[in-house]
Amino acid sequence: MTLINTLPIPRKKHAKLFHKKTRTGCQRCRVRRVKCDEARPICNNCIRLDLDCEYAQPPAAKKSSESNSAQSSASPSGGEGVINSDGVVQLAETTARRRLELELFYHYSTVIAPVHSVDKFSQAFLGPFMCQAALRSDAVLYAVCMVAALHKAHISGDAGSEYMGHCLTYTNLTLQSHHQQVANLDPDNVDFSCLTSSLLRVYRYYQLQNRSLEPYTPPVEWLRMCNTSNIVFRKAWAFIEERRESVSGRLMLEISQNLEEKNRMEHSNELIHLLRRQEPHELEEQWDDDVHNVYKRTLSCLGWLWKHRFDSDPPYGVSRRLFLFPMIVDAQFVIFVEEQRPRALIILAHYFALLAIIRQLWFVGDAGLREAQAIAVAVPPAWLGMLIQPLEILKDPSLLCNVQPKS
Known part of the structure; x- marks a missing residue:
């Protein structure tokens, strides 16, 4: 005889979700x-x-330990760090600090600014405009010192040099001051916020050159930081709509034009083959109309650049559009990259192959070529057919258009 268990089946308890x-x-x-x-x-x-x-703001109980940390990080300038009432580290006024900042400011204005970019507006924007703003804004001054120290470490070839220590000190100071500006954005500091954001992106691009690529993980932090700049500029637009000839106004006008092109998907057809869904591996990926439109808008951000990649006389604005790409892509695309979806990585590889157009800039260097090559190794073999064109660029980057100013 089979005995039937008449006891009630215990109900499974749902696991509690805990968040740190x-x-x-x-x-x-x-x-x-x-x-x-x-x-x-x-x-x-x-x-x-x-x-x-x-x-x-940091709790008062923690200010003492944080101040000690700030002092050690600020020690290269010979001063002690003090946290003010807004929670921002301030360097003590010392002769050593003044001399260091004068040295870095001079290096930026005479060595970096003249060759910092590849078109006249960017040269003025990152040269005279930036230097004038540094005299009026701590955030911009710290950012100028950060980039100058980074460049001095770069040309010395010593990543652990004294100047790299200065760079890290001024990076922390820049981020803290920049956050305070963005949190309290107004017509008086909006230009300074946009300028500071631009120099922070220079720092992030430089970091791409030396990061480990084995095993490959996408540069999500870099993408997010650049994408955040878009939010800063969007917040700034409310203050500069009537001041379109200002530094931030001219920048925001160009960003808004590129955003409009993206939303209209004007240039997506140049890379439309990257939306193909025919092969079994292509049909297996997560897909719906929203995913399709995220990818199509991203391709629109790249399409104009892709069209002119081999031009002997490229149109004005190629270099700036390269810098705008990570700023204006959808945040959802960044998530796709973080999830390492093959199609998102392939689109990113197309961007990095194009970044080789401005490889002569010291803070870009061979970062684009390294990233594109690493993505080609990381994606599943079945997807490599979509990487044929970027791989051709990697074989001979000299085929790409030349955007250096003509003498």
Whole structure:
């Protein structure tokens, strides 16, 4: 005889979801009780939801230890770091600090600025405009010192040099001051915020050159930081719409024009083959209309550049569009890259192959070629057919158009 168990079947309890509490995340993520990636000046959650992002001031009890840390990081300038009432590290006024900043400012204005970019507007923007702004804004001054110290470390060929230590000190100071500006954006500091954001991107591009590529992980932090700059400029637009001839106005006008092209998907047909879905591996990926449109808008950001990649006399604006690409792509595309979706990585490889157009810039160098080659190794073999054109560029980058100013 078979005995039937008449006892009630115990009900499975749902596993409780726990989130690590963060004391350093932004205030909105803490209120919503979601994990904050703590990207500054704007975290990714606030980017995705288009929210204002604010970080709490450090608790008074922690200021002493943080001040000690700031002192050690600021020690190359001979001064001690002090945290002010806004939670921003301030360097003490010392002769050593003044001499260092004068040295770095002079190096930036005489060595870096004249060859910093490849078109006249960018040369003026990153040269005289930046130097004048550095005399009026701590954030811009710190950013100028950061880039100058980075360049001095670069030309010395010593990543662990004294100047790299100065660079890290001024990077931290730049980020803190920049966050305060963005959190309190107004007509008086909007130009300074845009200028500071631009120099922070220079620093991030330089970091691409030396990062480890084995095993390959996409440069998501770089993408997010550049994408955050778009939010800064969008917030700035409210203050500069009537001042379109200002530095930030001219920059924002160009960004808005590129955003409009992206949303109209004007140039997506140049790379339309990257949306193909015929092979079994292509049909297996997650797909719907939203995914399709994210990819199509991203291709639109690249299409104009791709069309002119081999021109003997390229149109004006190629270099600036290269820098705008990571700023204006959808935040959702960045998530696809982070998830290492093959199609997203392939599109990113096309961008990095084009980045070789401006490889003569010291802060870009061979970063684009390295990233494109690493992606070709990382994607599944079945997807390599979509990388034929970038791989051809890698074989002979000299085929790419020359955007250096003509004498």
